[in-house]
Amino acid sequence: MTDNIxxxxxxxxxxxGDINCCKGIVKNINSEYKILETxxxxxxxxxxxxxxxxxxxxxxxTGKNAAPLAQVVKEYNPDIFTVFLKNPNKFNIYYDLIWTPEHDNxxxxxxxxxxxxxxxASIDTNYFSVINLNKKKLGVLIGGKNSHYKFGLSEIKKLCDNLKNLAHKNNLQLIITCSKRTxxxxxxxxxxxxxxxxxWVWRGKGPNPFNQILGHCDYFLVTADSxxxxxxxxxxxxxxxIYKLPNFFYRFFGKSKFESFYNKLIDLNIVKWFESEIDDWSYKPIDNTQYVSKKIVEEYTNYVRNN
Structure with a gap:
């Protein structure tokens, strides 16, 4: 992305989420780098x-605990270009560039x-031993509870029943992966x-085959929490x-930022709410990782030129 390292x-x-965000930017900026955890x-x-x-x-x-560190950076060397991914809140004054998700407004x-x-994430179409080549495959991404959504054992039981019935009715193989929050x-x-x-269910041993799931599955079902x-x-x-979950936030505060995000994707014909059936459609893929990375390098270049 730039001739100078x-x-x-x-x-x-x-x-x-923060780790993957950092790693995605790392892959798209030609640089020497060091990654630390707060x-x-x-x-x-x-x-x-x-x-x-x-x-x-x-x-x-990126991440709430990392936000204050820009103050230390700027006090040590004000020439270092500082970037925050998401919302740094009161520490925004120490950042030269800030990326935020649209739904945070x-x-x-x-x-x-x-x-x-x-x-x-990336799409990996290399050989994946667990798949049935004679069936279409539904990739199932299961998250977990958070401040907005309830996701306990009763929700898991209902999800599994729905998946079993869906697979039987449509002659699908399920390829399932869970997150740490599950x-x-x-x-x-x-x-x-x-x-x-x-x-097939990933049991948490070895690398998560997430990229292979993206490459080999024909449809995806993902819980609404992530x-x-x-x-x-x-x-x-x-x-x-998108598989609906009981929404704490909506019950007490009205529509959440999640709803805003989903509605925009629905308007673009990228996602649909899961009711009981699946169908086929396509859309132009969206991947903003490279755009965000390029923006960081461009703004850094302008920063150096003007200082």
Missing amino acids: LKCLYVHSGNA NHIRKSVEFIDTINQFSPNIFIA IQYDNSFSTLTTPHN GLNNQIYIQKYFMHTEH INMISELCITGKPIF
Whole structure:
């Protein structure tokens, strides 16, 4: 993306969404880089030592716990270009560039937004031993509860019943993967439910075959709790069905940012709510990871030129 090798220091909060966001940007910026997790930064003096030894041109942070670190960076060396992914809140004054998701509806003088989030996913069509070549495949991405959605054992049981009926009715093979937020008890229930069937559940051992699921499945069903997972699926151009979950937030506060995100994707004919059936359609894939990465490099170049 640029002829000059940059040096980028990335700091994330440790959750899966922030890690994947950082890794996606890393892949798209031609740079030397170092990645830190906020939990491993015990003292500001240690962080300053890292800055001094690595000498980054660009500092990129994501996650609430990472936001304050730009103040340390700017006090140490105001020439370092600082970037935050998502909302830095009161620490926005220490950032030269801020990316926010459109559904957050947050704007700063130096911010820009995209509909889908940066990510580390890619489409892998290499051999995948678990698939049945004689059947169409439904990739199932299962998240977990959060501040907006309830997702306990009763919801898992209902989801598994719906999946079994859907697969039987449409002659589908299910390829299922869970997230860390799914929870151990829920994952065990899913594994036992589909044991001794033609369907396949990733058991959490070895690398998550997420990219192979993107490459080999014909349809996708994803639980409504994860904007990141849905953003990753949007790169495929294949049908995406969102599985509704009980919504805490809507009950007490009205529509959430999740609803705004889903509605925009529905308007673009990218996703549909799962009712009981599946159907076929296609759309132009959306992947904003490269755009966000390119914007960071462009704004850094302008920053250097003007300072």
